[in-house]
Amino acid sequence: MKKKNCINSMRVSLPSFSVNESAARAIVSAFVAQLNPTFDELSDIKCAVSEAVTNSTVHGYRNVIGQITIGVRLFDDRSVRIEVKDKGRGIEDVEVAMQPLFTTDPDGERSGMGFTLIENFMDTLAVKSKPGRGTRVVMKKKLSALPVTR
């Protein structure tokens, strides 16, 4: 099997201000756009990024401001790898946290659907976390083949 090669990559670090949720979506989608994704693929990626960045903002850095690092890699087989990392409070039990409807939100305005949406929008989702140390979310998606042009 042919090994896939990384053809471009970027890394950005943003403070966890809620206004940066839309900035993160815009930055990632502008970068991924060079692979010519479909409108739907780009919408899916935007939502997945939004979920991960929002989780770092509201859960990882609850009541504090910390740095969120976002890394994107593009591969020659049209796959995209997106990593969202924080050095926040971390997750006690990742398996439980990833279940639909599970939330530790105190004010009742969260539904516990973030990870479930990411799983639906991306091909793979891997979450690694250590309580007190932080959380790393890695998600991958392979874009559909470009239409053949004459």
Added chain:
Amino acid sequence: MKEECKVIFRTSGDVLTAAITGEVDHHGARRIRAKIDEEVMTERPRGLVLDLSRVSFMDSSGIGLILGRFSKASEMGMSFAVSNPSDGTKKILDLAGMDRIVRIVCGKYRDERGEKAV
């Protein structure tokens, strides 16, 4: 370009419509949540409709916003619906199973007593 999340209110009969515009993420939802609740408390309508037709982006924070308003409306004995989600917004609503929890209407909204509202 980023579109700030805003809410515009319309009242028709006994029904209050909150038309939401822009990006409904955690940042946006937080901006409009209290505004909707305040309007409901002062207007005391019989029904509340969240018009999503001009929402340009929504994630799980939008689901939280809808469910939060739905449970407040239910507590107050009001009818509740969301209306006219775009295809992208509808996809999120469906994945979150919202169609089984709240009423999603397209086109003009009529409340339970058949009164034309929006």
